[in-house]
Amino acid sequence: MILAASEILSPLRDGWFLQHAWLTPVIPTVGFVLIVLFGKRMPKKGSEIGVLSLLASLVLASGAAWQWIQRVGDAGEEQFVSPVVRTWTWWQSGGVEFTIGQHVDGLTVVVLFVVAFISTLVQVYSLEYLRGDRRYTHFFAALTLFSAGMLAMVVAEDMILFLLGWEIMGLCSFMLIGHWWEDGANSRAALKAFFTVRTGDVGLLVGISVLFFAANEWTTTHLGLSGFSIRGVSAWALSGEPNSTVILVAAIALFVAAIGKSGQFPLHTWLPDAMAGPTPVSSLLHSSTMVVAGVFLVARLYPVFFTGLDILGPSSNVIMVIAAITIVIAAALAFVQSDIKRVLAYSTVSQLGYMMLGLGAGAWLPAVFHIFTHAFFKACLFLCAGSVSHSASHHSFDMKEDMGGLRKHMPVTFAAWTVSTLALCGVFPFSGFFSKDEIIDNVGGNGYTFFMVVGLGGAFLTAAYMTRATYLTFFGAARGAAAGVHEVHDAHAGAHDVHDTHAGAHEADDAHAGPHESGILITAPIAILAVLAIFSGLFNATPFGESWEYMKKWVEPRAVVVASESHSGGPGEAFVVSVPSAESGHSESPCGKETPPEGVCYAPQVSHATFKWSKALISLAVVFAGIVLSWVLSAALYGRRDPRLVGLTQRNGLARAGYRLLANKYYLDDLYERGVVGSITGPLARGAYWFNQRILDGILHGVAGISRAVAQVVYRDIDQRLVDGAVNASADVTKAAGTTVQPIQSGRVGHYGALLFATAAVAALVFVILNT
Amino acid sequence: MSFLVSSAAVWTAPSVDYHALAPEIVLAVGLSIVLLVDLFTSERNKWLLSVLTGFSLLGAVLPVLTLALHDDSTRSLFDGRYVVDEFSLVMKGLFLLAGYVIVLLSSSHVEEGDYWRGEYWFLLLTSLLGMVMMSSARDLVSVFVALEFLSIPAYMLAAWRKRDLKSNEAGVKYFLLGVFASAVMLYGMSLLYGVANSTLLIDIAESISLDGEFGAIQALAIVFVVVGFAFKVSAVPFHTWAPDTYEGAPTPVTAFLSVASKAAGFIALVVMVLTAFPEGRDVWQPFVWILSALTMTIGNVFALRQTNLVRMIAYSSVSQGGFVLMPLAVAGGVAGEAALRAVVVYLIAYAATNLGMFGVILSVSRKTRSGDIASLGGLFTYAPALGVLLTIFLASLAGIPPLGGWIGKFAAFQALLTDATPWAYVLAVIGAVNSVIAFGYYGNVMREVWMRPVPHGDTTPITTPSSLQIALGITVIATLVLGILPGVVLHFGDMADLVGAFGG
């Protein structure tokens, strides 16, 4: 039912920070310019500019978040909390006006805060981590611009600005991943990353175009917005106007972009290679920025996907399928990695899978919440890995070769790592539990049981491989560099940070002081993140009841019909005219997929599964099972293997006698190797890995190779031979013609005369005949 | 034989408009003076002759101007057999000025060789006189006489270097074929006379209709007459003499033939088809169409494979002739006046450009003593001025704006599209394509001048005699002005309406 406009509710408060949220991307951009111009001459080589600019945006973001919370607080329980929108005309062409501006709502402030926060920490961390690097300044410039890009994308009011931020991130990832480009592998990885993402961007371009032309007319007439504006498109998507195929095409196209950016199957292959970049970059890329952009795109334009892909519909949709595949494949891949960063990379892919799964299953809030928590603990994990390689393993990331037993040497790192791991595994009461379990729960709650099972399986695998990684890194005997052994690992140069000057700088102290805890600039960010990894879950602790569901209160847009004439006062001040119950199921609300009688929906009606401890305990049990099993196996497999005996059994025959005795434990090993572990990891993981390297990568490289081959053919045969050949041929023909008619010019008077008269006679004959 | 008596009885001496004849008279006086002076001057003073020739030509220009400025610009003498109209005045001016430039071109050449100077100047003047007459001739007899008047001296000029076998050969070929062609033409003329019972072109125009019992004979006559002039303008396949003669004849003579006598041929052709055969267009339009297409194409194709500079120019001038024929192919229709204008404009532009080019060639060959295109190699490096000039002239011939040549081509295309018949469009496209092919060899020469090394590194600069410098100056200025302010020349072309044509 629609209420009379007389019952206007009090206008919502919006403070300075909300009004000026657009500054958050602007400041780092300015910072970037400053670094590029003056960085080299600054005392700290421009790093300070980067840190300060991001600190500033962090302040702004926090302020915005705080004021948003107040704004929501002011709003009535079921009032539509309109986003704080400000737009400026950027350019107009052919009657189309392109605006640029900010669109601040719950989602924006959350991600804004996360990005600013993590970027700041990462910059601080990099101060130490990259000290003495050859391109210290360039690094900070790129890092700052990178954050700016992400922030711009987050506050974007329309798709053009969104695209801008999106592409800038792509560019910076290219620069950052290829930071140590002297090494061919790194530059190749950078190229691969950019190219893969760019492939996805075709989807974004097409999607934006389709949306624009499909929606523009409706949005201009109903809301006075262009077809680029995000809320315009959202409203249009929910208005029941759109022709189902058009919006389906748009949704698919945009999702392709998301796949490329968020490393979803099958475009995930660039992510592990991207580990070639410096660790801070990896942590920034994989926690809060780059890869999250894809998820953010889906969350931001949720109504489009909601309608286009018929989310919450009876059948499972493409998002969920892709997400499910990604979760399993990536998790399995994590098992066969010996490079700690690659383990984390694959875990990121699978966690992104969770987010996508949540979005695909209509669990919008949990997905967004998972973005939130995941950012903290994943960033923490990466930074720990960096810390390890920085101070303990002599810039190696090889768990099997260069780590082990580091818990004694680096307590802080170890503690942080453990906490974050537990969070990632989703152990109660760490943050991961609240978000991940919520996703699984809701997926089930919305009736997609199969995907819920997949989610649980994913949780199990996650727990397992993280435990393995933990054991290899911090427990057991120290190996390789961790044990003070120094050889330059050119063998896995691709995976290592071989930044010579840097390495040179640390050669000295590494030499005498073996593994040790990293400096404060590294440990402090880690510690902070660890703390958040523990507690950030409480922002939406469903288990503790409604009162704890802050996120739901602050972030989730309320699915209510807004009077359509509201755009007169700018879409900001909307009247709430209808109060549907948002409790069980989605179909009661007019903001489902069916047209609201009149008025506009800005967000679809989604459901929330009610939390039950029983369900939670199941998933917890799965997780613990994973941890324990993996622990036992790892300990036996990597821990108790004794190198001397292995050597001996091959060495002399006498020892071979006592071999059987000693062998037993190795029977165990073999059993584990071939049996249990093998059965879990071996076929599945290796198969998946093989599939990954051969098929997917193969396809990627194949495509590259083919197109290059085609190019060769097109160029050499078609262009040079055919097209060009034709031209040159015509010239030759003309010349040849000269030679053929040459006999005319025999030089003999007789011939000339004959020719003369013959022509005259023939002509005369012809014309005489013609004229009589 | 009664009619002789009767006609004799009525015969009265015609009143002669001497003002109208002034140019011819001046020339006649001039050439007799040259002849006499030549007889009575010693070798040292022969230089007088060139000066005299030049003066008599310029002197002849004066009456042309007075006639042009005089109000009643159309004067008809000998009851219409000899007409001085604007068209003829424009052409006379062209011939005389071109002649003057040729004098400038030849003087140094003639002074240096041990030749028969007196004859040279005398013959030159005579031939020019013939041309001047040709542009006024409106009667079979006067046309014929003018034609022979300009041709016979030209034959002798071609063979003028008596000792030189090539020169002889050039002369003989030119002579025999020329005479043969004019004989064929005469046969056609005799038939025309028979049909029309008059030698006045106007009368012929009335009697030619291509139907009735004499239709066939008329067609035959038209074809033969056109052939006669097509030979003069060296239209394919009547061009065969041109390359040989041009190559063999002394370079100044070649310049003279390729510009002046060609132009005269075109004038005659225009006069004939427009005044005598307006109703015969069904015969001569297609005939000229074919000739034009052939001439452009064959001329280009031949020129592409020449290594001798003069011979290349010979073929290029053949194909240029094809472009002049283009508008004539539609001159019988609505595009008549446009076509006439196009011919005049084209001839003026072509004369300026081609003479200029010969000027450059003459001055370069004074150093290289070779006719090979390759001998121009690296000209730009040691004689930049000449290099640039040559480039300008070549570009103008290629029809590249803003140089004289393009306005000619433009007018020609314009005439074709005014006619706006399918055949016209086809011819236009053929012309367009040919203008591209043409650049193949013009560009080749440019390439020699600019991009090739100097043959055996001889980079001694070239000294250009003052007369040549003046000639080059005149021609290059003309070329540029025609290109940048074509209004001027187009104005001439516009006022050059041909009395007798278009019912004028």
Place this chain on the structure above:
Amino acid sequence: MQMIRDNNWVLSVGTFLPIVGVLLLLVTPKANDAAIKAVALLTSIATVLVGVFTLVNFDFDQAGSMQFVAQTNWIPVIKSTYFIGVDGISLPLYLLSMVVTLLVVIYSLDHVPSPGNPKAFFVLMLLLQTGMAGTFIAQDLILFFVFFELVLLPMYFMIGVWGGEQRQYASLKFFLYTMFGSALMLVAFLALFFKTGAESFAIPYLVENGAGIAKNAQVWIFAGMFIGFAVKVPMFPFHTWLPDAHTQAPTQGSVILAAILLKLGTYGFVRIAIPTLPDAAIEWAPWIGGLAVIGIIYGAFGCLAQTDMKRLIAFSSVAHMGFVMLGISTLTSFGVNAAVFGMVAHGLITGMLFFIAGSVKERYHTLEIAKLGGMLTQAPRLGWILGLCSMASLGLPGLAGFWGEFPAILSAYNPADGLNVTVFRSYMVVAAIGTVFAAAYLLWLYQRTAFGTPKGHDHHDLHDVNTHEWIAWLPLLIAIVTFGVAPNLLFSIIDPAVQGTLSAFGG
């Protein structure tokens, strides 16, 4: 369209000032190197100043109408007049031609390619300038044609005399191609003239009366113009002169060629072919669009196959002009805006890329991509500039290239009424895929040249970007970024003009 005739001397001065410079150069002694360079430099600076004056006095509120219009008799007999003026479409290109020439002159001060002879070199350059500027302001077909052709010879000699090994072949090819095109174009112009009643060659007049021509005739006339302009653009089947010309031309030649000359063709489409012959344009648009997208993909393949840096850039021009032509072929003001913007952007970016290629050649004495590498270590600034330009060229948002590319793709989604939507949407997808290829070949180029470690051979003469280069490049770089960030600077000028041009298609 109403005309604004205030200080109508500006354009003539701006256009013919270089000719004055030429005359001065002709009288300067060949030996006196410094004087020659000074004259050339001062002339081009003066020209740019006049250009600035034009810009300042340009009435931006009426960007849609012709300004600084001057019209006097020229060839009364054929009803052709000296009729010039600029509107929002012409102005950016007109100024671009001036600026680029100045920058090229600056660059040439210490980069006169062998075999030297700066006098002739600068004379040709200034002649080129007049031709290019004139083409953009001519409002009379004959005048347009004259300027259009005036460009040919100087470029022919620039390539042929100062070019690489294959220069003679390349230059002749360039010339014959273009001449072939323009010969047919002239015929088409005349046909248009007569079909519109043989009244006038003035473009505005023809725009008014062209629509009246029978459709069949229009299609044929358009065909003539199409060939003339398509060769210049160059569009797909007529493009083969471009790689040779670019590869062989001296740096300055390539820059001018890429930055301005190619624009003559597209400008011709926008200014003449489409407005005067609307029905034919509708008929031809699908084919143009098709050739355009073929060009996009085809050019990309051409790039992927290259082993020579300069040739690669040349082929990339084919692809980029494909985007421009796609925008034009939609016949929507949105698309044409994108196209005009694309012309300017491509001029800046590709011109810049050729500058870089020239400097690379000068330093490494080769452009074999395989022999390059590690530029970032040896000449970091050069390397970063190359990076920026590659990014701009592959259409990265925030840089100029994007605004020519993305709107062009966008516009293909719904072309003007009367065009087949399905066809153009498929074009759109192909073009979008083309952007990926663009990313591929440019980044691949960048990775192989700038990244990695320097290849063996010694580069004792290897220095980073020097002063002349900075002066010559900075304006372009700044422009690339500025227009990328604030595209409205251009669009606000272009848009009204394009609206007027396309009035026949309902905007």
Place this chain on the structure above:
Amino acid sequence: MLTSQFLLLGAILFCIGVYGVIARKNAVLVLMSIELILNSVNINLLAFALRNGSADGHTFALYIIAVAAAEVGVGLAMVLLIYRNRRSIGLDELSELRG
């Protein structure tokens, strides 16, 4: 009237002349053949003049005779020239210039 016979005679002479020009290799003979053509023209002219009873034909014929004389003069001079230079008047030797 006899006109047609005259014309026929003229035509025959013309053909003979043409044949001579084309077939003969001897410069003098070629000259003579050309004279034949000219005379055929004269015959035509006179025949027509008779039929039409106008004097133009006669005048024309007289002009032609005069010009023909001049031509022959020039022609023979050239033949002599060649003969002096190369001791032969065979036209086929005159083919240095070709192509």
